[in-house]
Amino acid sequence: MSEPHALVGAYALDAVDPHERAEFEEHLRSCPDCHADLATFAATTARLPSTVAVASPGHVRTAVLAAVSTARPLPPTVPVGRHLAERTVVGRPRRWLAASAAVAAAVAIGAVGIDTALDRPGDASRPTATTSALAVERVLDDADAERSEVRVGEAKATVVRSDTWKRAALVTQNMPAAPEGSHYALWMLTPDGTMLAAGTMPPGSDQAVLLEGDASSATAVGVTVEPNAQEGSSDVERAPTSDPIVLIELG
Amino acid sequence: MEPLPRHASASPTSVGEADADDLTALLHRSARGDEASFARLYGATSARIHGLAVRVVRDPAQAEEVTQEVYLEAWRTASRFDSTRGSVESWLFTLAHRRAVDRVRAAEASHRRDTSYGERHREVDHDATSEAATDSLEAARVRKALNQLTEVQREALRLAYFGGYTHTEVAELLGLPVGTAKTRIRDGLIRLRDHLGVSA
Numbered sequence: 001m002s003e004p005h006a007l008v009g010a011y012a013l014d015a016v017d018p019h020e021r022a023e024f025e026e027h028l029r030s031c032p033d034c035h036a037d038l039a040t041f042a043a044t045t046a047r048l049p050s051t052v053a054v055a056s057p058g059h060v061r062t063a064v065l066a067a068v069s070t071a072r073p074l075p076p077t078v079p080v081g082r083h084l085a086e087r088t089v090v091g092r093p094r095r096w097l098a099a100s101a102a103v104a105a106a107v108a109i110g111a112v113g114i115d116t117a118l119d120r121p122g123d124a125s126r127p128t129a130t131t132s133a134l135a136v137e138r139v140l141d142d143a144d145a146e147r148s149e150v151r152v153g154e155a156k157a158t159v160v161r162s163d164t165w166k167r168a169a170l171v172t173q174n175m176p177a178a179p180e181g182s183h184y185a186l187w188m189l190t191p192d193g194t195m196l197a198a199g200t201m202p203p204g205s206d207q208a209v210l211l212e213g214d215a216s217s218a219t220a221v222g223v224t225v226e227p228n229a230q231e232g233s234s235d236v237e238r239a240p241t242s243d244p245i246v247l248i249e250l251g
Numbered sequence: 252m253e254p255l256p257r258h259a260s261a262s263p264t265s266v267g268e269a270d271a272d273d274l275t276a277l278l279h280r281s282a283r284g285d286e287a288s289f290a291r292l293y294g295a296t297s298a299r300i301h302g303l304a305v306r307v308v309r310d311p312a313q314a315e316e317v318t319q320e321v322y323l324e325a326w327r328t329a330s331r332f333d334s335t336r337g338s339v340e341s342w343l344f345t346l347a348h349r350r351a352v353d354r355v356r357a358a359e360a361s362h363r364r365d366t367s368y369g370e371r372h373r374e375v376d377h378d379a380t381s382e383a384a385t386d387s388l389e390a391a392r393v394r395k396a397l398n399q400l401t402e403v404q405r406e407a408l409r410l411a412y413f414g415g416y417t418h419t420e421v422a423e424l425l426g427l428p429v430g431t432a433k434t435r436i437r438d439g440l441i442r443l444r445d446h447l448g449v450s451a
Contacts, residue, residue: 006430009437010418014352015411017419039337044444045348046341048412049299050389051397056301060315064322065290071323073282076330 008034012041074176075153136210138162139169148221150248155205159221159248168215168250170223175205178225185226186211187240188218195222195240220249274339282329289326296340297322300347307351307415308358317354321347352415396446403427404439411436 004027010016011024028034139145142162149158154174161168170186178184184201188211198211201223211221222244274295280288300321304314325343332342397405403425410421422432 006433006437007418009440010411010433012440013408013411013436014349015416015418015421015433015436017417020417040444040449041440042337042341042345043449044440044447045412046338046344047389047393047396047447047449049303049344049347050387051393052302052306052413053298053387053390054302054305056297056318057315060301060318061293061297064293064319065286067319067323068289068326069286071327073284073329074327074331076282 005031005034008037009041012038012045075155077153135165135167136169136208139165139167139210140171140208146251148248148250150246152246157223157246157248159250161215161218161250163216166214166216168211168218168221169208170201170211170221170248171208172201173206175201175207177203177205182225182227185224185240187222187224187244188213188215189220189222191217191219197238200226218250220247222247275334278325278329278332278339281326282332289322289329292325292339293322296343299340300343303344303347303413304351306413307348308354310358313354313358314351317347317351321350324350348412355415393447396443399446400439400442404435404442407432407435408439408443 004024007016007020007024011021016024024034028038139160139162142160142164144164145160145162147158147160149156151157155176156173157175158171159168160171168188175184178201183203186198186200186209188196188198190196196213196218198213198221199209201207201209222240223246224240224242224244226241274292277288277292277295281292297318301314301318304317304321305311308314308317321343324346332339336342397408400408406425407418407421407427410416410424411418414421416424418433418436419429421427421436422429425432427435
């Protein structure tokens with residue numbers, strides 16, 4: 001594709017419209033030449049601001065340092081997650097199966113929701129899926145239950161699947177809040193690659209949620225960031241709108 | 252920690268006195284929550300970030316917002332910075348430019364917002380802005396390199412980078428056929444890169 005290749009300079013200067021940007025980023029994935037050009041162009045444009053430097057007002061510095069003191073820096077992304085995040089940011093959401101294959105190691109955290117998620121309170125008014133504490137406890141208490149754990153930075157997600165009850169629960173610790181106007185949706189991946197809606201995460205960083213549906217044949221549990229439903233419309237997700245930020249494969 | 256290739260300015264300048272290694276170390280410490288290091292990073296880069304924001308968005312109040320957003324984002328995502336992909340300055344200025352450009356384009360989309368001139372141009376600390384452009388050896392070097400470009404290349408670069416225009420808008424502004432502005436921009440960047448001796 002020579003057409004997108006010609007855009008490398010304009011792209012380096014953000015002189016592209018959103019459509020061109022998406023198209024070029026798609027091209028960039030498979031073009032080492034453009035990657036190399038882009039790196040040197042970024043180093044080149046980084047020299048330009050010196051020609052327009054202006055001292056920033058003192059109150060801006062004060063505001064920045066005050067804001068910083070109340071916000072925790074995000075944890076680093078794991079390498080496989082960075083890979084997925086890059087692919088997620090651009091273009092159409094890819095198929096779930098492709099994402100699943102790409103992260104066979106079972107860890108995937110995208111920059112998608114998390115980058116903007118910090119320090120935003122969850123939407124407490126959202127109805128949560130299955131919060132039957134009793135059922136969750138039955139699954140968690142099952143001594144024979146299978147446990148699959150994924151850690152991303154300081155966050156930890158554990159899926160506990162009980163063959164006895166044919167149900168699974170997701171337990172989270174230090175999970176950052178979903179971005180404003182969105183929430184975490186839960187999915188179970190079936191052996192034939194179908195995504196089954198399994199409810200939503202209630203707001204809060206430390207949760208134990210029972211996944212909806214029979215979990216006995218699920219091969220993985222995924223979490224996606226989904227926009228909140230419009231007022232009054234159905235709250236049930238039928239299919240994910242983006243790649244999972246976390247994917248926990250089950251044994 | 253291995254040293255970064257020095258493609259930033261080799262000699263000290265009045266705006267970017269910290270060298271690339273220092274900035275990388277400051278950013279790494281910031282990622283671990285070190286506010287003092289972040290304050291030093293701010294000191295070493297904010298004149299260029301803010302100058303860029305002012306130049307692109309024009310409106311002083313909005314430029315201040317852009318500057319704040321950029322640093323907050325840098326603080327939060329410091330751990331995602333990958334020194335094998337480029338310098339801290341590259342990373343920061345790319346981030347700042349994207350935000351500034353998004354800001355002007357969004358503002359235009361909503362008809363430059365419906366705020367009055369007076370509101371948008373509310374008072375800014377006088378002593379700070381009156382410092383005017385901070386000149387430096389580095390700026391002189393970059394200007395000299397820009398002078399090696401053809402007139403069209405230089406104008407195309409200026410309109411795209413500092414004006415925040417897309418290459419199709421640049422073509423229109425310069426009376427060029429649509430396909431050629433992006434070529435001029437690319438060629439101009441290549442020539443600038445070579446005159447500045449930038450390597451990947």
